[in-house]
Amino acid sequence: MELRHLRYFVAVAEEKSFNKAAERLYISQPPLSRQIKQLEEEVGVMLIDRDNRPLKLTEAGEFFYDHAVQILAKSDKLKSMTMRKANFDNSISIGFVSSILYGILPKIIARFRACYPNIEIKLQELNSWEQTQALTEGKIDVGFGRMLFEDASIRRILLREESLVVAVPKDHDLAKEQSRVVSLMDLTNEKLILYPTGPRPSFIDYVLELFEFRNLKANYFTEVRELHVALGLVAAGEGLTIVPKTLEHLRSQEVIYIPFENDLLTSPIIMSVRHFDKSELLKTLLEVTYQFYDIEGFDYKPEQI
Known part of the structure; x- marks a missing residue:
């Protein structure tokens, strides 16, 4: 069994027609039919029910198709990665x-x-x-x-776990508290600004999972395109955001960064x-x-x- 046999079979399975599959593969229909027949003889089972129009896969054919697609995808990945390695x-x-x-x-x-x-x-x-x-x-x-x-x-490779902090406007009540530490519970009813909007999944999903893992919910949040937009809106007093600790130098004239209790919340690098x-x-x-x-x-x- 060769990779070309898998490509031929996948094309027939997806096109549900030998003629259309042959056009897709840029080969003629008779050789394609022979190749599929040889494949069925090699695996020892009928993969395609030819009595149906359009063609239909047998139960074994469905199983074979799912695995053939995975093998071809891995083959394509291996080719791309090897080509990159050469350079x-x-x-x-x-x-x-x-x-x-x-x-x-x-x-x-x-x-x-x-x-x-x-x-x-x-x-x-x-x-x-x-x-x-x-x-x-x-x-x-x-x-x-x-x-x-x-x-x-x-x-x-997990390089390290970085502490998360909350970015708040300088005049926010949380910034005025002497303890200067917060918990996720403190943020459940705050207006949060989360980033980035896409592509998903992203850091937004990670932050929301931090709440869900503790049976909490972020009741009010807005999604924005990127980190700088989130911090800009915080500086304007539009809400709070959660960022890694190494970002504390950004907009430090307008924003206060408050740690979580005991530095419990982290983000992996x-x-x-x-x-x-x-x-x-x-x-x-x-x-x-x-x-x-x-x-x-x-x-x-x-x-x-």
Whole structure:
């Protein structure tokens, strides 16, 4: 059984016609019919009920189709990732979420450039879900994100857990309290400004899950396009937002950042790479990241690529 047999079968299953499938595959109909017949003989069962018009898959055919689609998708991913690997010696493409860019990522990239002055470094703003897709499609080589998405071809390295804080206007009641700590319960009836609106799932979903996990509900919230819009609206007195602690320097003249009780609420910082990709470039990037964590005094559990 070869991949072409799977592609032929999937085309027939989706077009429900040998003629239309042949047109889609740019081959003639008789050879296509023979290939499908050979496939059925090899697996030992009838996959297509030819007595129906349009054609219909048998129960075994439905099962075979679902797995054939998955195999072809993995094959295409493998091709894309391998092609990207072939060009890895001359450039590295890094995906990042904006909140990490406002932290120490620029310093990490600058140090990494110093280690590899002849390597072209490309930066792309992508949310965590987009990074997963871009890695499997060979569009980036590493991603720095905040959300976990399971994919057998991607390895996730938890760099550290970063404390979350609440950004409030300077004249807000919470900013005037002496304790200067908050809980999620304190925010259930506050007007929250959450970001980014898309693509989903995003940090919005992560924040809402923090409430749901504690059997709480954010009763009033507005979704905005990006982090800077959220902080701008906070500065204008339109509500509150939740951000990672490393963003406390943004709009500090207009916004107060209040920690959660005992720093209980955190957001993970996750480095994503393709499984079994053990490039020296990636190893150096991880080492440089840990060097800056040491300088900043961050808690983390080191891993290796």
